[in-house]
Amino acid sequence: MARRKRPKIEDAHNTDRWMVSYADFVTLLFAFFVVMYSISSLNEGKYKTLSSSLSDAFLSNEREAVPVKIFEQPPTIAEPLPLESEPYAEVEQRRELSEAILQERQKLSDASKQFEEMLSPMIKDNLIAVKKHDFWVELQMSSELLFTSGSDQLSKKATDVIKTIAAVVAPLPNAISVEGYTDNIPIETVIFRSNWDLSSSRATSVVHEMIKAGVDPLRLSATGYGEYHPIADNADEKGRFQNRRVTLVIASQAFSRYGVSDEERAKLLNLQSSSVPIKKH
Numbered sequence: 428m429a430r431r432k433r434p435k436i437e438d439a440h441n442t443d444r445w446m447v448s449y450a451d452f453v454t455l456l457f458a459f460f461v462v463m464y465s466i467s468s469l470n471e472g473k474y475k476t477l478s479s480s481l482s483d484a485f486l487s488n489e490r491e492a493v494p495v496k497i498f499e500q501p502p503t504i505a506e507p508l509p510l511e512s513e514p515y516a517e518v519e520q521r522r523e524l525s526e527a528i529l530q531e532r533q534k535l536s537d538a539s540k541q542f543e544e545m546l547s548p549m550i551k552d553n554l555i556a557v558k559k560h561d562f563w564v565e566l567q568m569s570s571e572l573l574f575t576s577g578s579d580q581l582s583k584k585a586t587d588v589i590k591t592i593a594a595v596v597a598p599l600p601n602a603i604s605v606e607g608y609t610d611n612i613p614i615e616t617v618i619f620r621s622n623w624d625l626s627s628s629r630a631t632s633v634v635h636e637m638i639k640a641g642v643d644p645l646r647l648s649a650t651g652y653g654e655y656h657p658i659a660d661n662a663d664e665k666g667r668f669q670n671r672r673v674t675l676v677i678a679s680q681a682f683s684r685y686g687v688s689d690e691e692r693a694k695l696l697n698l699q700s701s702s703v704p705i706k707k708h
Contacts, residue, residue, distance in 0.1 A: 528681055532561060534599065535677060539564045541595045549588070562679040566592065570609075570629065570671035577614060579628040581636055589633060592675065593640030602683040603637075604648050604676040605630045610667035611654040627651025633673055 539559040549555040554572040558565040573585040581589070596603060607626035619625045630649035638644050659666035 528679065531601075531679055531681075535559070535562075535564050535601070535679065538595055538599065538677065542566055542592070545591050545595070546588070555588075562682055564677045566675040566677070568673050568675075569668070570673060571668065573633070573673055574629060577616065577619075577625070579619075579625065579632050581632055586636055589636045590640045593637050593642050596637075596675075596677060597641050597643075599677065600646070601677050601680055602646050602648070603642070604650060604678065605633045605637075606674045606676065607633075607649070607651045608656060608670060608672050608674070609654050610670045611657070611661040612667070622653040623651055625651075626653050629673055633675075 536559060539557050542555075542557045542564075543550065546555050546557070549572065550557065554569045556567040558567065568588070572588065573581055575582065607628075607630035609622040609626050611622075614622055614625055619628065627649065628651070630651055634644075634647045634649045637647060654661070654670070657666070657670045658672075659669035661667050661670060
């Protein structure tokens with residue numbers, strides 16, 4: 428009996444192997460976008476570092492994970508820059524006053540003492556106040572001592588006071604600024620449109636009287652400040668009484684606009700010895 432030949436069974440070709448590679452690719456792509464999303468808040472430098480590392484990982488045939496170090500850069504600390512200029516204390520230590528300005532300061536101090544002695548009755552009545560500073564003397568007079576209400580005409584008593592003041596300041600070379608002040612109650616008359624006009628006119632009246640008393644007009648100036656520089660509260664009459672005033676400021680020549688040249692002012696301030704040399708690089 429003849430044997431029947433068995434049919435030859437051919438090896439079946441598996442056509443689904445591409446799905447494994449495709450699944451691996453999709454998984455890696457998904458992981459890539461997850462990592463990209465997680466580092467979206469990082470700075471540009473760290474992003475570039477991570478992108479370069481991921482590119483190397485995808486291009487290699489190895490399946491091992493590639494460690495990526497993102498935070499290996501230490502934080503930047505700003506260091507203070509060294510200053511080339513000299514310390515302020517050393518500069519000020521060399522800034523000594525000249526002998527001329529020290530003598531002038533003594534003369535201003537002597538003048539303030541004369542004011543206190545010659546005007547002591549009115550100082551006790553709070554009609555005059557003498558304020559001494561290092562580089563000027565301030566003589567503050569109440570308007571009630573000098574003028575009637577709403578007027579710029581000096582009273583007889585005022586002329587006697589100004590003559591006394593002029594006797595002290597006439598021998599001095601210093602500039603004198605006469606400043607007028609008022610309270611905050613508005614004034615509007617045919618003569619004075621506002622407190623500006625009243626304060627300026629009162630200061631000018633004092634200047635004219637000082638010229639009559641022998642003070643050089645080149646040393647005098649008149650300024651009106653109105654109600655804008657009070658020294659007391661305008662809410663009550665006591666404060667308004669203090670604010671209505673005329674002030675004489677006898678200034679040091681080193682800080683005077685007129686009456687002294689720039690060379691003389693520099694000598695008074697001793698600028699030559701206190702100047703700081705400029706360093707050349």
